[in-house]
Amino acid sequence: MKVEHPRGDETRTWGPPHAHGHATYFLSVNRNKRSRTIDLATPAGVAAARELVLGADVLVENFRPGTMRRFGLDHESLREVHRGLVYCSVTGFGAGAGAALPGYDLLVQAVGGLMSVTGGDEPTKVGVALVDVLTGMHAAVGILAALRHRDRTGLGQLVEVDLLSVLLSSMVNQSAGYTLAGVVPGRLGNRHPSIAPYEVFPTADAPVVLAVGNDRQFARLCTALDLPPDNRFTTNAQRVAHVDALFDLLAARLRARPAAEWFAVLTPLGVPCGPVNDLAGAFALAESLGLDPTAEVGGMRLPANPIRLSATPAAYRLPPPNLE
Template sequence: MTRGPLSGLLVADFGRVLAAPYATMLLADLGADVIKVEHPDTGDDTRAWGPPHAHGEATYYLSVNRNKRSLTLDLRDEQDLRAATELVRRADVLFENFRPGIMGKYGLGYDRARELNPRLVYCSITGFGAGAGAALPGYDLLIQAVGGLMSVTGSASGQPVKTGVALVDVLTGLHAAIGVLAALRHREATGEGQHVQVNLLSCLLSSLVNQAGGYTLAGKVPGILGNRHPSIAPYEVFPTKDRPLAVAVGNDRQFRALCQGLDEPGLADDPRFATNTDRVAQVDELAERLRDLLSARTAPEWFDRLSPLGVPCGPVNDLAQAFDLADTLGLSPRATATGPDGSAMQLVANPIGLSSTPPRYERRPPCLGEHTDDLRAWLDS
């Protein structure tokens, strides 16, 4: 198998739940040797987060822990702490997402780790930073609420809602991985490691992009628009003959093509809808007209009719339909990892395509403590 671009990189993963494990899984897919440190009794919290289950394990845990080795250590035990300290001494990268101060309590905080290993890239993930927000618990739902995401998410006339997945954790994991790769590049040039710090609240505010920019630049505090966009129209979900259809028209040319596909070319010349600015100002009238026109066909029929014209649209799919679409498009959304007993496990593929060193799937997510004996022997050598 082709060696990954991060082959030879040793990652000590003290993280748990989602943000840190997602980041370390991405690095593992690209060749890093990730050692997942877990408590001997319970392991990662997500091992107990089911249903659903597959292969007798919680699918939540399985979804973010492939290509890793599991080492069980109780940091309150003197011998286990010695092993953890030796792992820090040997690692290239360390991830942790404990509350600020917890790693320091065991002599594994950044300052001590830097003494042990000056080349170490040490990544800390917190909910609200290590300052005034250090004591606040960093759960995704909480961050979505206090960070503003829920204030712009939900039905136009309804209650704020969270996204259907722990999106802030995922975004934070991505930011953490990028920060670590940047720090590794700096280490290549200088020989020095550094402390990478990311927090869920800051990552969410950055990821709110145009909504956050509208506030910082123009003082505009957005509200809930349902599936509409504050600056583009038509950009929402419409009912059809069978199920909802998302229409994401981003410019006047696409709007003209939409009108053509709807057999209403004159709609594009209506002065109320001629430009995007006009359409945003008259969004209710436009939406009512489009609802009438789109009710004539099913969502898949509209997709087949409008897509060749360059109109961004598509049915609202469930996950099975979404994977079917990816299969149809040749995107290979599934990956197979093999367990020590030869059993195969079908996982979601890493979305990064690399022509020479593609992601690899050499190990299924490890059972709790699966590699402890081998790793303890290595750390003791």
């Protein structure tokens, strides 16, 4: 049940592009939901929201901290009347000193360090609202853990996630490089700080990615490219240390043939390689591999749920809801 202000979720207006009379941004994240308009500024609206919550297993809210308390819909108030409720609160910067800061994905990409390691000549955001997506996934994991706890105890709990903490955790090796070794990474463009060759290379017609993760794969790459042994590139650590020279050497060989040919030659050898697809190419690849990347939902062709469950597969019951 998606509870919206009577004027509607603002993502309904986040377009173009539009399809089926709606912004595709809204359509992308709201299937299998029903809509319920409630004005929390009125006593009747608060009463209606409270009635919904008392019959729910899980409540998810992403107001600024303190907003739900004004309506008597905060965790502390609700747990007194609904001991089994799992209450998930999503914020930008937590409920403490960062409570007043606005939680927008682009802002968090900037202040959370992601843009400092992304791009080339200037800081660059990721092409989608990645921090929002990662935070939603962490919220789902937290909710599932809380539900398992409720299965054992009958008691719900408060699940809190914030965009900044999720981003710092999700930057994994970059974050650990700082916390463990004091390394503050900079922008590497398409390169990896710890693996080589692991970047985009030119070919005769289009860019191609090599993602060589170990010495065996590199040896196979050298055989395919007819490269003689070179002591600068024997181990991964040596390749990282001489990454500029390695790039020049590989690029000179890769420019001799088109990207599709390199994909066809290197993939059977176990060398991770692929063209830089646009979304049309990416969906076409998934379809060619039998991954069924789309699903029909109420006459709409939407990206499919990527989780495959043998006993309880994803069900596409409802299209994204109209405002009701």
